[in-house]
Amino acid sequence: MSTASQPGNQTSSQSSPGASGNNSSNRGQGGARGGRGGGRPRGADSPTVRLSKALSWLLRHNAAAQGVAIRPDGYVLIKDVLAHSKFKGYSIPQIMEVVDTNDKKRFQVLSDEQGNPEWIRAVQGHSLQTVTDPGLEPLDASLIPDAVHGTMFSKWPLIGAQGLNKMGRNHIHMAIGLLGTEGVISGMRGSCNLYIHIDTAKAIADGYKFYKAANNVILSDGKNGEGIIPPEYFSKVVRSNGEVILPAP
Structure with missing residues (x-):
């Protein structure tokens, strides 16, 4: 394989006449x-x-x-x-x-x-530690009034006790709203049935870092790169059926 070097001009991708598909049995x-x-x-x-x-x-x-x-x-x-x-x-x-x-x-x-x-x-979702500068935009609280992490309700006991964890990836992934909201095309799976809203203003004030990828996914590596957002920064947790978990009723 060739060694990576600097490219020529940076341009946005243009539509190309894609082939109809590949029938390889690989x-x-x-x-x-x-x-x-x-x-x-x-x-x-x-x-x-x-x-x-x-x-x-x-x-x-x-x-x-x-x-x-x-x-x-x-x-x-x-x-x-x-x-x-x-x-x-x-x-x-x-x-x-x-x-x-x-x-x-x-x-x-x-x-x-x-x-x-x-x-x-x-544009995001890396687990490769060598990808240290994937073109993410640093954010302050005024730029992300809402950041929502989608997950499964079955994971709530662990998340509720320990917080969100980047796991094997470089960042915790969030969306700027629920799927279907204007501008939200990625950041959570459609199968998610639990939505964790983050108090970004409080988290940023306490030193947590947030970024935006080119497809509007909100990313965080936590505080000092530790990869965790503790439960104290959860402003609201709601199930897909409307049941409110936090704040407690």
Whole structure:
């Protein structure tokens, strides 16, 4: 794989005529093969979704382990991505289709001086410790009136006792509101049934750091990079059925 270097001009990604899909049976790309009639089994991912998941796998978590050079800002050469066995048979137009159509806007692309896509990164969600500057915007409380962490109610006993933890990632993930709210496209899974609202003003005043990714996901590595937001900073906790957990009734 090539060594990462500085790119040419930085441009926003432009729509590219994506290919219709990839029929490779490479197991690493996920999903199941189609049946005899050529259709996908119920619940199987489309080629575009498989490619998106493979890109997240590589760019967020596994580039270094897979021998793919990744810069501190998270960018990887697209040619290095396509040279990896997991992406055999894919093309730049197919990658650009994922970048342009992904509903959560998970990826960014840098183009060379001729406007050709050259570098790609995940905008957030990294566990790679070498990705130290992924282009996050530092925030103060006035810029994030609401930050909501979505999770499952079954996890509340632990979270309620110990707080939110970044776990294996570099940051705790939050949204600027509930899914469906204007501007909220990512930051929590649609299956979440517990919403933890953070008192960002209090947390920031006490030294906790918050950032915004390019897709509006709110991120925090806690205080002094410890990766924890304690329960004392939970302003409200509500189940998806409307039951209020905090403040206690």
